[in-house]
Amino acid sequence: MRTVVTTEQVSPDERFDFWVEEMARLMVAPLDTTRTATDVFHGTAATGRVGALRLSSLSAGPLRVRRTESSAARHEEDFYKLALQVSGSVVVEQDGVRSRLTPGDLALCDTSRAYGFTYESPFSTVLVLVPRPLIPLRPETLRAVTGRRMAPDQGVGAVVAPFLRSLTEQSAHCAGPEESRLADGAVSLVTALLCERLHRAAPVAPHLATMLRIRDYIERRLADPDLTPDVIAGAHGISRRYLFKLFAEEETTVAGWIRTRRLEQCARDLADPATRDQPVAAIAARWGLLDGRHFARVFKAVYGETPRDYRRRAGRGQAPVPAGPGRAPVPSGPGRAPVPAGPGRAPVPAVPLGG
Numbered sequence: 103m104r105t106v107v108t109t110e111q112v113s114p115d116e117r118f119d120f121w122v123e124e125m126a127r128l129m130v131a132p133l134d135t136t137r138t139a140t141d142v143f144h145g146t147a148a149t150g151r152v153g154a155l156r157l158s159s160l161s162a163g164p165l166r167v168r169r170t171e172s173s174a175a176r177h178e179e180d181f182y183k184l185a186l187q188v189s190g191s192v193v194v195e196q197d198g199v200r201s202r203l204t205p206g207d208l209a210l211c212d213t214s215r216a217y218g219f220t221y222e223s224p225f226s227t228v229l230v231l232v233p234r235p236l237i238p239l240r241p242e243t244l245r246a247v248t249g250r251r252m253a254p255d256q257g258v259g260a261v262v263a264p265f266l267r268s269l270t271e272q273s274a275h276c277a278g279p280e281e282s283r284l285a286d287g288a289v290s291l292v293t294a295l296l297c298e299r300l301h302r303a304a305p306v307a308p309h310l311a312t313m314l315r316i317r318d319y320i321e322r323r324l325a326d327p328d329l330t331p332d333v334i335a336g337a338h339g340i341s342r343r344y345l346f347k348l349f350a351e352e353e354t355t356v357a358g359w360i361r362t363r364r365l366e367q368c369a370r371d372l373a374d375p376a377t378r379d380q381p382v383a384a385i386a387a388r389w390g391l392l393d394g395r396h397f398a399r400v401f402k403a404v405y406g407e408t409p410r411d412y413r414r415r416a417g418r419g420q421a422p423v424p425a426g427p428g429r430a431p432v433p434s435g436p437g438r439a440p441v442p443a444g445p446g447r448a449p450v451p452a453v454p455l456g457g
Contacts, residue, residue, distance in 0.1 A: 104148055104149070104150040104273055104274035105128060105148070105149050105150070106146070106147070106148045107121075107124045107125075107128065107145075107146070107147045107148075107149075108145070108146045108147075109121055109143065109144055109145045109146070110144070110146075114142045114143075117142065117143045117144065117145070118137055118143040121135075121143065121145045121162065122135050124147070125147065128147065128149050128158070129158075132173060133167050133168060133169050133173075134167070134168040134169070134170060134173075135165060135166070135167050135168075136165070136166045137163070137164065137165065137166075138164040138165060138166050138220070138221075138222070139163055139164040141163060143162075143163050144162065144163055144224075145160070145161065145162035145163065146160070146161045146162070147159070147160045147161075147162075148270075150270070150273035150274055151273065152269060152273050152276050152281055152284055152285050152288065153281055153282045153284070153285025153286070154232075154233050154236065154285060155230060155231065155232055155285050155288055155289075156181075156230070156231040157228070157229070157230050157231075157266075157269065157270040157273050158228070158229045158230075158231075158270070159188075159226070159227075159228050159229075159270050159271070160225075160226065160227050160228075160229065161189075161224075161225070161226040161227075162221070162224070162225065163224050164221055164222060164223055164224065164225075165219075165220075165221045166218070166219075166220045166221070167218065167219045167220075167221075168216070168217075168218045169213065169216055169217050169218070170216055171215070171216045173216075174213065174214055174215055174216055180212070180213050180214040180233075180234045181213045181231040181232060181233055181234060182210055182211070182212055182213070182231070182232045182234055182237060182244075182292075183210070183211045183212075183213055183217075183229060183230070183231055184208060184209075184210050184229070184230045184231075184232065184266070184292060185203065185208065185209050185210075185211070185219070185227055185228070185229055186206075186207075186208050186227065186228040186229075186230075186263055186266055186267060187203040187204060187205055187206065187207050187208075187225070187227055188205060188225075188226035188227055188228060188267070189205055189224075189225055189226040190205075190221060190222070190223045190224055190225030190226065190227075191203060191204050191221075191222055191223065191225070192219050192220060192221045192222070192225060192227065193218075193219070193220040193222070194209045194211065194217070194218070194219055194249055194251075195217060195218040195219075195220075195249060196211050196212065196215065196216070196217040196218075196248050196249030197215065197245060197248060197249055199248070199249035199250055200249070201249060201250050201251040202251065203251055206253070206254050206263060207251050207252065207253055207254070208251075208252040208253075208254060208259060208262065208263060208295075209249065209250065209251055209252060210244070210247060210248050210249075210250075210252070210296070211248055211249060212234070212241060212244065212245075212248050213231075214234070214241070217248075217249065228266055228267055228270050230266055230269075230270070230288070230292075232288075232289060232292060236289050237289070237292065237293055237296065238293060238313070238314065238317055238352075239293065239296060239297070239300075239310070240310070240351075240352075243300065243310060244296060244300075246300055246303045247296060247299045247300060247303060250299075252295070252299055257298055258291070258294045258295040258298045259295055259298070261291065262291050262292065262294075262295045265288070265291060266288070269284065269288060282370055283370075297314065309348060309351075312338065312340070312348065313348050313352070315338065316334060316338060316345070316348065317359075319334065319337060319338070320334065320359065320360060320363065321363065324360070324363055324364055324367060324389055324390060325388060325389055325390050326390055327390040327391075327392050329360060329390060331345055331346070331356045331357070334356065361400070362404075364389045364390060364391055365400070365401060365404055365405075367389045368385055368386055368389050368391065368397070368401065368409070369401075369405065369412065371385045371388070371389075372385060372409055372412055372413040372416060373412075373413070373416035375417075378413075378417070382394070382397075382398070382409045382410060382413070383397075385409075386409075397409070
């Protein structure tokens with residue numbers, strides 16, 4: 103669903119306060135917002151979601167927006183905020199880095215730390231909030247690019263900027279299984295952009311490059327029931343011990359990552375109307391899960407219901423949608439809490455599942 107907010111129908115002396123209240127309601131966390139001009143304020147915002155991504159298109163008068171350290175510390179869910187400047191200019195600040203963005207430029211901020219945006223004149227911008235766990239790069243590594251201008255003059259940036267703008271404009275028309283695939287595509291593009299910028303800033307650390315190759319290898323072979331740590335380690339010329347160490351640094355395990363990705367793919371196929379006539383066991387087997395009973399037990403442990411019940415609710419548009427690579431599902435119905443997963447949260451049940 104796409105939500106549109108405008109100050110046009112609000113009396114001039116109440117517009118700014120209205121805008122601040124509405125932005126606090128629509129955004130993921132409160133921000134300190136001040137005006138930097140005395141003219142009558144105007145603002146228009148359109149917000150929506152594509153999978154786990156939150157997208158906004160904003161046009162407003164001059165503003166200064168801040169997120170303080172105390173505000174960042176109080177908020178439970180952290181995101182990476184990717185800003186695409188459409189018109190006007192903005193100064194982005196984080197960790198002592200200040201960058202000026204002009205139309206077409208991009209910048210990334212980590213919402214778990216203080217940051218600021220100062221729009222010096224009337225502006226338009228696109229903001230994309232990506233849950234931090236979806237980006238397969240360590241937050242410490244990304245400090246090298248947060249708050250810094252990324253010009254979309256060539257390379258991945260030249261692809262990401264128009265894609266994100268189009269995705270934001272079309273978010274109201276994205277639904278069903280295609281929505282999750284679009285979100286995955288957006289996350290992959292953003293990850294590619296960040297890897298490119300990290301490489302420009304400094305050579306990518308060998309262990310990080312290895313981890314990215316391993317995850318790509320796993321993703322392309324999820325359907326293989328013989329995908330095991332030994333196979334993965336051998337394909338990359340590393341020991342099992344080093345493979346386990348790489349995943350332990352991400353606070354997960356090789357088997358746990360494979361299991362979660364397979365379950366997410368199964369969940370998406372179960373929710374896809376095009377596979378409605380396919381047996382549940384066939385869908386599980388397609389993703390390397392050959393023991394149908396075992397699959398049903400583990401699926402229920404993660405999603406809170408059997409694969410068949412999940413499929414029935416998906417047919418009514420009520421099934422939870424997987425949040426992205428390696429994450430627990432996001433519930434869409436009232437009273438359904440997501441299964442915790444990821445750093446600092448309880449793990450998905452560690453039940454062996456084909457890897």
